[in-house]
Amino acid sequence: MTKKILIPTDFSKNAWNAITFATSLFKNQNCVFYLMNSYSINEFDIGDIKASEFGVTSIDKANNLSKQELKKTLETLKSLNPDVKHTFKTISEYGAPIDVMKSTISKKDLELVIMGTKGRNNHSGTFFGSNTVTAMEEIRNCPVLGVPMDVKLGTLNEIVFPTNYEDSYKKRELAQLVQIAIKHESEICVLYVDPQKELSANQKANMEVLSECLEGSKFSFHHLSSTNRSLAVRSFVESRESKLVAMVNRKHGFFEKIFTTPMVKDLGMFDKVPLLVMHNLRN
Known part of the structure; x- marks a missing residue:
């Protein structure tokens, strides 16, 4: 049976680490990984581009940048992950992360969420970012696996x-x-x-x-x-x-x-x- 897994990403190093952890965790197992990015013009920040620099088509530009970054992530992932049993799909959607996660889990009938414990905008002194804590609290029909920065799978003894x-x-x-x-x-x-x-x-x-x-x-x-x-x-x-x-x-x-x-x-x-x-x- 094919596993269907959601991996939210904000294109941070921690998010990337969660992606590679997920592919290692389910190595040689039939899986569909949904790489999801949510965006909003109030909080949107990819690289050095800020929402304040956008014009009247802010949402369109945010959507395009989100899709571009997802495409880059997917290309890098495919080049580094030769597992033929893994399939990757991307989702770019406007809205709050938790809302997009909930709707995606429901629509795709997903069974597991794997995400970094901190995102791009979280303070370095905290162990868990606000999005991770919210997901662990509010996503109640699907387990959530939080992966810390730099943690590699190794042997799961x-x-x-x-x-x-x-x-x-x-x-x-x-x-x-x-x-x-x-x-x-x-x-x-x-x-x-x-x-x-x-x-x-x-x-x-x-x-x-x-x-x-x-x-x-x-x-x-x-x-x-x-x-x-x-x-x-x-x-x-x-x-x-x-x-x-x-x-x-x-x-x-x-x-x-x-x-x-x-x-x-x-x-x-x-x-x-x-x-x-x-x-x-x-x-």
């Missing part, structure tokens, strides 16, 4: 999946996680962080359901005794040199809260490790 076992999962919620793990023969390390190791009856039941959801992949269960979950996850990931963190966002506003408060200091691993965000499909 293991994927860390933090959980508190308070909620049950469904196979379709974790489908992309399992598929990636099987393809790369990665171990999914289910990580429970809590001062108490003993699980309640409900947590044990949810743990069993999770095991069923992960069937087909290699997985293991781990416990760390700590009251600081974010630091515990970071320590676990760094000590084992894990290559990917996956989690389910069950609460609206969760990522906005984390990535806009001092808590981000505890999550510094995400400037080195990609983050796969899935959603509770019942919300």
Whole structure:
């Protein structure tokens, strides 16, 4: 079955890195990659060309420049990526990035978004840009994989999946996680962080359901005794040199809260490790 993947780009170095990461992640697998650029004359900025320099045909010029940059990106990508199982298509559309992403996912029935964690206009001191955080929050029918600057795929030895076992999962919620793990023969390390190791009856039941959801992949269960979950996850990931963190966002506003408060200091691993965000499909 052919995978259909959306890769938003603003033509920044981070966006390009996300593209090459995506093609490596699904090497030798039938995929259609949709390279998407959204533009607006208020925020438009490609190279040294500013919206203020445009005349009455601002939108047309912005559209033409967007298409030109997509064409250049596509030509470069095809010259560097000889994978015959990969097909690339481009989308240039006027509008806010999140709106264009949502409409494209719906119209094309896409199953995964892969994007850089920061764009051209984000501050260097932040781990996640505003577009990435918004995508992880608002795109709830499709997982989003955020790829930090300069991170290369390498060997995907293991994927860390933090959980508190308070909620049950469904196979379709974790489908992309399992598929990636099987393809790369990665171990999914289910990580429970809590001062108490003993699980309640409900947590044990949810743990069993999770095991069923992960069937087909290699997985293991781990416990760390700590009251600081974010630091515990970071320590676990760094000590084992894990290559990917996956989690389910069950609460609206969760990522906005984390990535806009001092808590981000505890999550510094995400400037080195990609983050796969899935959603509770019942919300």
